[in-house]
Amino acid sequence: MMFQRDLESLPKDELQALQLRRLQDLCARIYANVPFYQRRFDEIGITPKDIKSLSDIKYLPFTEKQDLRNNYPYGLFAVPKENIVRLHASSGTTGKATVVGYTQRDIDNWANCMARSYASVGLTQKDMLHIAYGYGLFTGGLGAHYGAERLGAVAIPMSGGSTKRQVQLMKDFGATALCCTPSYALYLYEAAKEAGINPQELPLRIGVFGAEPWTENMRHDLEEKLGIKAYNIYGLSEVMGPGVAVECMEGSHGMMHIQEDQFYPEIIDPITGEQLPDGEEGELVLTTLTKEGIPLLRYRTRDITSINNVPCACGRTFRRITRLKGRSDDMLIIRGVNVYPSQIESIIVEAEGTAPHYQIVLAKEGALDTVEVLIEVAENSFDDTIKSLQKREQKIQKTIKEFLGVTTKVRLVEPKSIERTEGKAKHVIDNR
Ligand code: DLL
Numbered sequence: 001m002m003f004q005r006d007l008e009s010l011p012k013d014e015l016q017a018l019q020l021r022r023l024q025d026l027c028a029r030i031y032a033n034v035p036f037y038q039r040r041f042d043e044i045g046i047t048p049k050d051i052k053s054l055s056d057i058k059y060l061p062f063t064e065k066q067d068l069r070n071n072y073p074y075g076l077f078a079v080p081k082e083n084i085v086r087l088h089a090s091s092g093t094t095g096k097a098t099v100v101g102y103t104q105r106d107i108d109n110w111a112n113c114m115a116r117s118y119a120s121v122g123l124t125q126k127d128m129l130h131i132a133y134g135y136g137l138f139t140g141g142l143g144a145h146y147g148a149e150r151l152g153a154v155a156i157p158m159s160g161g162s163t164k165r166q167v168q169l170m171k172d173f174g175a176t177a178l179c180c181t182p183s184y185a186l187y188l189y190e191a192a193k194e195a196g197i198n199p200q201e202l203p204l205r206i207g208v209f210g211a212e213p214w215t216e217n218m219r220h221d222l223e224e225k226l227g228i229k230a231y232n233i234y235g236l237s238e239v240m241g242p243g244v245a246v247e248c249m250e251g252s253h254g255m256m257h258i259q260e261d262q263f264y265p266e267i268i269d270p271i272t273g274e275q276l277p278d279g280e281e282g283e284l285v286l287t288t289l290t291k292e293g294i295p296l297l298r299y300r301t302r303d304i305t306s307i308n309n310v311p312c313a314c315g316r317t318f319r320r321i322t323r324l325k326g327r328s329d330d331m332l333i334i335r336g337v338n339v340y341p342s343q344i345e346s347i348i349v350e351a352e353g354t355a356p357h358y359q360i361v362l363a364k365e366g367a368l369d370t371v372e373v374l375i376e377v378a379e380n381s382f383d384d385t386i387k388s389l390q391k392r393e394q395k396i397q398k399t400i401k402e403f404l405g406v407t408t409k410v411r412l413v414e415p416k417s418i419e420r421t422e423g424k425a426k427h428v429i430d431n432r
Contacts, residue, residue: 029292036075068238238301
């Protein structure tokens with residue numbers, strides 16, 4: 001089912017014509033209303049009128065997170081404040097938060113993108129969505145919420161926290177879908193088991209998980225434990241929030257259709273900034289084609305993926321991005337080898353007798369980087385002898401070395417000893 005079939009299945013030439021019109025309009029708007037962009041255009045000697053085709057976008061300047069910070073809080077807004085109806089902000093683990101503002105039309109478009117996302121994974125107005133993304137400045141909760149209402153489904157605004165109560169209400173209310181981070185879904189599963197509730201016996205049938213990188217193995221694990229189909233959803237607050245891209249029911253391996261009528265995607269080489277062709281892996285760059293509050297031109301997401309342009313059996317003509325490995329700034333360089341935490345996760349989730357809770361601890365011994373991988377033992381295999389635990393540690397160590405080329409020290413730790421999170425999991429602790 002498509003929520004906005006006319007748009008979601010636009011023939012390619014019509015889609016491109018729409019994108020070009022919107023790109024030209026965007027450039028005219030930001031040139032006229034955002035001094036930051038006017039300066040950028042002037043510096044490179046381009047005016048909005050010079051944009052004659054979509055491929056001209058490669059001549060336009062990028063926007064980076066730092067630009068939002070430098071213009072904190074409202075410097076990049078393109079409309080007067082009286083036209084803004086909502087603010088959100090990203091938490092900003094490093095440096096200042098970034099603030100984004102929405103006009104009523106932006107909120108409307110966002111609700112549509114989220115409603116499309118739900119329809120894309122098979123949800124309808126008959127569904128009840130237990131929304132456990134955080135409500136607040138984080139875009140997850142309210143984004144998921146407005147989309148559910150737009151679809152005509154029931155939104156249950158749980159937000160994060162009170163995990164025990166959440167499972168009870170999930171059961172009492174009969175939620176059919178769960179929206180939260182994949183790591184929180186795992187936590188909810190544990191809490192349910194502790195409360196004597198078997199998640200597989202609940203009416204829950206679909207999970208809409210995102211906001212952090214997760215793997216195919218984690219998907220299988222969650223599907224099995226919760227008795228659901230688990231789908232991947234992507235988004236970022238700077239560009240909108242959740243619903244920028246989402247899987248469909250035909251899809252495989254976490255590939256997600258980008259809402260291309262709203263966001264123009266490019267993949268670039270993160271070092272040179274050159275555009276890369278579809279199929280090649282690089283950094284995702286997004287241009288907001290319709291956004292009014294804080295429109296962004298060629299926003300560098302730092303997320304690493306590739307664009308797949310193979311037509312999809314679901315009928316959507318929007319291209320897909322492949323499952324995100326992580327952010328370029330999350331990439332660990334361990335003794336010269338590049339590794340993403342999600343690659344380590346993939347191996348951990350496959351390993352026998354472990355729970356998918358882990359932490360990667362980096363330290364320095366002299367000039368050398370050391371990596372310790374802490375992994376929880378599954379409850380049912382905690383009684384094993386020390387010897388057998390050591391054997392399993394070595395086995396995982398060997399697999400990591402074999403597949404990723406890095407030497408690690410794997411340590412199996414007690415069940416529940418790694419901290420649980422309600423939002424995005426913190427998998428890496430860098431003490432270097
Ligand atoms: O995480 C928006 C969101 C909420 C998306 C709920 C999906 C569901 P931010 O807090 O601004 O916004 O963080 C955005 O999270 O640049 C990615 O690095 C990461 N991310 C989001 N979704 C995925 C995903 C929200 N499905 C940043 N897979 C992005 C991998 C993801 N990483």
